Amino acid sequence: MVKRSSGRQLGALAGVAAAVLALVAACGSSGDDKPAGPQASVSSSGDLLGPIARASGAPVQIGLISDGKSQVADNSIELTAAKATVAYLNERKSGIGGRPIKLVTCEAQADPAKAADCANQMIEDKVVAVIIGGSPVLASIWEPLHAAHVPTLVYSGVNDAMRSDRESTFTISDGNFGGIILPLQQAKSAGLKKVTYIVIDVPAALDGLKTTAPALLRKAGLDINVVAVPPGTADMTPQIQNLTSKDPGLVFILGNDSFCISALNGLRAVGYTGQVAAISSCVTDATRKAVPGSQLKGITISATVPIGQDNPATRLYNAVAKTYGSGIDTTRAIGMTAFTEVAAFQSALQGITGDITSQSVIKAFKGMPEREIPGSLGLGFRCNGKADPTAPSTCVRGGIVSTLDATGNPGAYKVVGATPIED
Helix, strand or coil, rough: CCEECCCCCHHHHHHHHHHHHHHHHHHHHHHHCCCCCCCCCCCHHHHHHHHCCCCCCCEEEEEECCCCCCCCCCCHHHHHHHHHHHHHHHHHHCCCCCCEEEEEEEECCCHHHHHHHHHHHHHHHHEEEECCCCCCCHHHHHEEEEEEEECEEECCCHHHHCCCCCEEEECCCCHHHHHHHHHHHHEEEEEEECCECCCCCHHHHHHHHHHHHHHHHHHCEEEEEEEECCCCCCCHHHHHHHHHHHCCCCCEEEECCCHHHHHHHHHHCCCCCCCCEEEHHHHCCCHHHHCCCHCCCEEEEEEECCCCCHHHHHHHHHHEEEEEEEECCCCHHHHHHHHHHHHHHHHHHHCCCCCCHHHHHHHHHCCCCCEEECCCCCEEECCCCCCCCCCECCCCCCEEEEEEEECCCCCCCCCCCCCCCCC
């Protein structure tokens, strides 16, 4: 789970996540944001989905803004997975307040102007809230909605304004976890004294690593070294040679798969055999084809969803996709993230009564007890502003991690760093 950029621990990760999301889109990521590996059986879909509990009455309009299909990437699976999830929630979970969810969608296509147009469309359509998918133009979507007091649910990539918003923004990932807490914990447990970041050289990725991360790592007794490498660098051997000539400690890679391939090949070229960790978008099918499994084995990754393994979360998602969708590629993490986001939105509003308005949605989110994020293997969320008091829009502590096996595929995922969110 990742997002970063300032304001205590949270800062460093929102910018990095946003940067990586943008780069994965811009570079296309070979279309493979999917870890291969055993996928869940859906032979008992009915049992997984639960009993029929249909919503009825006047629909509740909820917006979904996704980049969809643009000139550089096709993320339209967010839309198809979200629609299947809504159908499931309406038939099996009684919608919202017993009423069916009506999903109003718009494609921002990674374009700031179209993003703002989508936000304004949602305001004109009088949706009661908006769920925002992964996008490098997140701020352009959020700003008009925030000005109109429309509540927004965001997964990651928030900026300082979104992070500090106490009014109507809710973020269901821990902005510190993937890029600060995880490498910090990995380095400490291995008895290392330093974290060296190999990071794609874009401002959004670097800002938090220059501001927030150093203080947090040094507080934990760790030094930090940031090695910024321009996007598209095919041979990182000179940069890698320089960093490994000293003691790099734990090497943590922040970038998309093509960036990760160059970094790992550089590490192999100089004979580096120390500990490596990365964000999940670093390792895709393209990475597995380009990097030997022996080098990928043992790399710890942070993940948005526990894709690529047979577990309760993927079983439920696969059952929803098969029963309520058509042709959904359930190996793509971005599709499962859309399922998680929409299902978490509905979960936060359990028990809501009376008129369902933007104001009542905000009240329900802020007043909810801690609940499990669907598709997260037990990670909890609570949006009372106390998950991170310096970043009140954050609803989560901790994240999920996995260690790659000898084929470069994730092993069993586990929840790390989660603690109860107090009243």
